[in-house]
Amino acid sequence: MSVFSKKDEDSGLSTYYNNKTTVIQEARVFNDSPISPRKCRALLTRIVYLLYVGETFGTQEATTLFFGTTKLFQHKDSALRQMVYLTIKELAITAEDVIMVTSSIMKDMQPNSEVIYRPNAIRALCRIIDPSMAQGVERFFKAAIVDKTPSISSAALVSAYHLFPAAKDVVRRWVNEAQEAVNAKSSSSLFGNSSSGSYLGWGASSTPSNSGYQPIPSTSYITQYHALGLLYLIRQQDRMAVTKMIQQLGGGKSGAGTTLKNPMALCMLIRYASKVMEEDPNVQRQMFDLLEGWLRHKSDMVNLEAARAICEMKGVTSAQLTRSIAVLQLFLSSPKSTLKFAATRTLASLAINHPASVAACNMDLENLISDQNRSVATYAITTLLKTGNEASVDRLMKQITGFMSEISDEFKVIIVDAIRSLCLKFPTKHASMLSFLSGVLRDEGGYDFKRAVVEAMFDMIKFIGECKEQALSHLCEFIEDCEFTKLSVRILHLLGVEGPKSPQPTKYIRYIYNRVVLENATVRAAAVASLAKFGLNGLDEKLSNSVNVLLRRCLDDVDDEVRDRAAMYLKVYQEPPLVTTYIKEDSTYSLSALESKLVSYMSDPDAAEQPFDVASIPKISREQAAKEVARPSSLETIGVPSTSKAAATPPPQTAAETQSIYAQQLSDVPEFASYGPVLNSSAKPTQLTEAETEYQVSCVKHIFKEHIIFQFNVSNTIADTVLEQVSVAMQSQADAGLTEDGIIQISSLSAANSPGLVYVSFTRDSPDEFALASFQCTLKFVSKEVDPSTGEPEEDGYEDEYQLEEAELTAGDYVVPSYVTFASEWDRLRGGASATETFSLSAMESMKAACDSIIEILNMQPLGGTEDPQSPTVHTLQLSGLVSGGCGKVLVRCRMAYSKAQGVTLELAVRAEQDSVCQLVVSAIGG
Known part of the structure; x- marks a missing residue:
């Protein structure tokens, strides 16, 4: 039985909510003779309501109710018939043998049946029929799509x-009918003409009849919205067709000639145009003209969508933003709260990258600070925080404080994030902003709000040295009453990092040790780790002894994690050399790479003969490790070119995770089983075709001990064509020291199952050498048209080929980015192999461009660098990596000087464990 609150009773919900068993028992009313339409409608309403609130019916129960x-199909009551369709549509998901009712539904789909029944019958039939039956009802659907x-x-x-x-091939054949529905100019009535019958718009008669109502004219053109969505769904794999559709329906630069009259359809078309612009920059100019034309549309909805898209x-440049900002500025003074809210939210997002352009709206935004709608006021003041000057900070902070208690946590987070950015923009105003943050930290709020405030304070501590002491004190006070374990752990970790460096580290000890006494096991364990760092800095022997005593008390804790941590740190006290490894070390092994290497090691039958090589596993910073653990990985996230939403998912952020996923892919290919473990894979796929071409190909290189595999990700974007026997022919322009083994081709590739993988394998003639080469690549295939009636490719096809960009095997393909502490590792490699060369990078227009280019060429982990404060044109870039094949670590120090006349002058210093690695790095830059 369900128990309702007083609120539910007052709202009348309990009138409809009944026990599921009771509803099933009352279903006997369906067998009454004569049938009572009123009772049946009431019972059907309760069934639909139960499904709506999440109640589930078993298969047998649903089948009984369904049949x-x-x-009730035999009854002529129109309202009852509508409820019947609604109910069977929902029950069909669970019930069995629902296909038996198809003939009854088909009767109401006939052109001569009542207009009021046909839409309901069509929607119900969609849920009832099996996908294999779609072709049998194709005639009915085609006729219904073009119905007036x-x-x-x-x-x-x-x-x-x-x-x-479920029936892609059948629905694709309805494209002409969908196009006709888009181009439909108008309709005479909402439910048909006066001879067809409808129950809307009753006249004198109290029962539905052909003479008792007048037709209601339709001006919504809602059919265009639905037809446009279907057209895009059919053509989404063909980018050129989508672009052509947008241009045809757009109506030219002014947008006045468009056949689309429905505002929602126009908004949908704008979103399609934005997506095309993002995927294909070559059509940006044409699409931008269309968007600017829609800024002058008579519908506010269309104006707003076009402005937001721009x-x-x-x-986007400041000049291109002028008209869209002017439209949004007009909406700021609108009497409609929805328009004001949408305009302020768009301007708040735009102000992040274009504050100067948005500043023109500041006067109107200030008028909205006192708006009755606090959501509008929140976005207005957030935008002002991003666009205002330093003199206005104090005034804005006072205004924010006045209404923080009146808004929800969601909007509080938005304001805190804006203040977080403002702190870094105007560091001299940190005192007032820190005071505000500490105040709201004491207020009531959920986890997301408190986390946003804590993150803002963390950034101030990191980037504004003057406020570090005060911010740490506020955080110490916060954890005294903090109810969120995650925040307490993060603050304790920060105290362990920053506290020992402060002038008076002892003032933080009390707050940390209080957590050991008062909090749960997770927080106690974090407090022990933080406490130990105060005693292991070696600067104050008295403090170290005091911390030692506190840690010994933790050995009696009831939780084993707390006891283990205390015991470990006490051991570190006894052996000072362990401090570097367990306390000061800022790197750790990538868990995904470690797991992959261990699985490969355990599956190798010869693994027992040699120890596991932990030196071959790349390292990452502890911050990256935390993100890697929190982020799920899957084979689908690899950046394979495709127009589908799933393939548009960005690739994994860490290079180590990418290596692990590629290794899983290759292990599924039986031809490569004898190659051994993969040593390295490309950091990201290299595109070998333009984005707008009908065939899209990208390349990934996999390095093995004695082999190199080129993986080509091939996508076919032409919906009516199937490619068979797809392969890639590779020809080296010079002797690369590689011998081709063979090609694993794709047997069949259509737009639906794109992308596919082609592998080309080579044997390394000299495994100890680093083969560098450039290959001319040609995509070869047999092209076959798809028979529209059967959806199968025709027997007759023709051989074709498509020229690709060159695929290059470079020095970066042999390197895995790895994190190290650069200074100590650079000194350790002092006695190893080294090389120093000077280069002139005259083509580089800036220091940043030079850094990005070097990182991309060498595929190494950037570890930051140093800038000369006296000369911003001087920079030092530090890089680290692991070279495949057991060649060990390689470190690179790039000292650069920039001038407009000569570009960038680079002094490249390399240290590695083998001389061949140094020559590899130098040749990569020199080539």
Whole structure:
């Protein structure tokens, strides 16, 4: 039985909510003779309501109710018939043998049936039929899509949209009908003409009849919205077709000639245009003209969507933003709160990258600070924080304080994030902003809000040295009453890092040890780790002895994690050399790479003959390690070119995780089983085709001890063509020291199953040498048209080929980025192999461009660098990596000087464990 609160009773929900068993028992009403339409409608309403609130019916229960409901088809009551369709549509998901009711539904889909029933019948049939039956009802759906009654056309279009995943080939053949629905100018009525029958718009009669109502004119053109969505779904794999559709429906630069009259359809078209611009920069100019034309549309909805699309464009300039900002500025003075909210939110996002352009709206935004809608006021003041000058900070902080208690946590987070950015922009105003943050930290709020405040304080501690002591004190006070374990642990970790460096480290000891006494086991363990760092800095012997005593008390803790940590740190006290390894070391092994190497080691039958080589595992910083643990990985996240949403997922952020996933992919290919473990894979795929071409190919290189594999990710974007026997022919321009083994081709590749993988394997003639080469690549395949009636490729095809960009095997393909403490590791390699060369990079226009280019060429981990404060044109870049094949570590120090006349002058210093590695790095830059 369900128990309702007083609120539920007051709202009337309990009238409809009944026990599921009771509803099933009352289903006997479906068998009454004569049938009572009122009782049946009430019971069907309760069934639908139960499904709506999350109640589930078993298969047998759903089947019983489903077929009991279908008995009501014999009754002529129109309202009852509508409830029948709604109910069977929902029950069909769980019930069995639902296909038996198909003929009854088909009767109501006939052109001569009542107009009021046809849309409901179409929507129900979409849920009832099996995908294999889609071709049998194709004639009905085609006729319904082009029906002059908007409700029937829309029902057919939406049903086709839902059928598409299961019956793609059938629905694709409805593209002409969908195009006709988009181009439809108008309809005479909402549910048909006066001779068709409808129950909307009753006249004198109290029952539905052909003479008792007048047709209601339709001006919404909602069919265009549904038809446009179906057209895009059919053509989404063909970018050129989508671009052509947008240009045809856009109506030219002014947008006045568009056939689309529905504002929602125009908004959808704007979103499609934005997506095309993002994927293909070559059409950006044409699409931008369309967007600017829609800024002058008569619908506020379209104006706002076009302005938002322009503001979110990549690389948009201040001149291009002028008109869209002017439109948003007009909305700021609108009497409609929705328009003000949308405009302020868009301007707040835009102000992050273009504060100067948004500053023109500051006067209107200041008027909105006192707006009754606190959401509008929040975004207004957030935007002012990003665009205001240093003199206005104090005034804005006072205004924020006045309404922080009136807004939800979601908007509090937005304001705190804006203040976080403002702290770094105007560091001299840190006192007032830190005072504000410490104040709101004491207020009531959820985890996300408190975390945002703590993160803002962390940034101030990191980047503004003057406020470090005060911010740490505020955080110490916060953890005294903090109810969130995660925040307490993070603050304790920060205290362990920053506290020992402060002038008076002892003042933080009390706060930390209080956590050992008062908190849960997780916080106690973090407190022990933080406490130990105060005693291991070696600067104050008295403090070290006091901390030692406190740690010994922790040996009696009831939790084993707390005891183990205390015991470990006490051991470190006894052996000072362990401090470097367990306390000061800022790097750790990548867990994904470690797992992959261990799995490969355990699966190798010869592994027992040699120890596990831990030196071959790349290291990452502890901050990166925390992100790696929190982020799931899967084979689908590898950056394979495709227009599908799944393949558009960005690749893993860490190089080590990428290596692990590629190793899993290669292990599934039986031809490579004898190659041994993969030593290294490319950091990211290299595109060998332009983004707008019909065939998209990218390349990934995999390095083995005695082999090199080129993996080509091939996508076919042409919906009506199937490629068979897909392969890539590679020809080296010079003797590269590689011998081709063979090609693993793709048997069949269509737009639906794109992308596919082609592998080309080479044997390294000299495994101890680093082969560098450039290959001319040609995509070869047999092209076959798809028969539109069967959806199968035709027997007759023709051989074709497509020229690709060159694939290069470079020095960076042999290097895995690895994190180290540069200074100590540089000194350790002093006695090893080294090389120093000077280069002139005249083509580089800035210091940043030179750094990005060097990192990309060498594929090494950037470890920061140093800038000469007297000369911002001088920079030192530090890089670290592991070379595949057991060649050990390599460190690179790049000293650069920039001038407009000569570009960048580079002094490259390399230290490694083998001389061949040094020559590899030097040749990569020199080449």
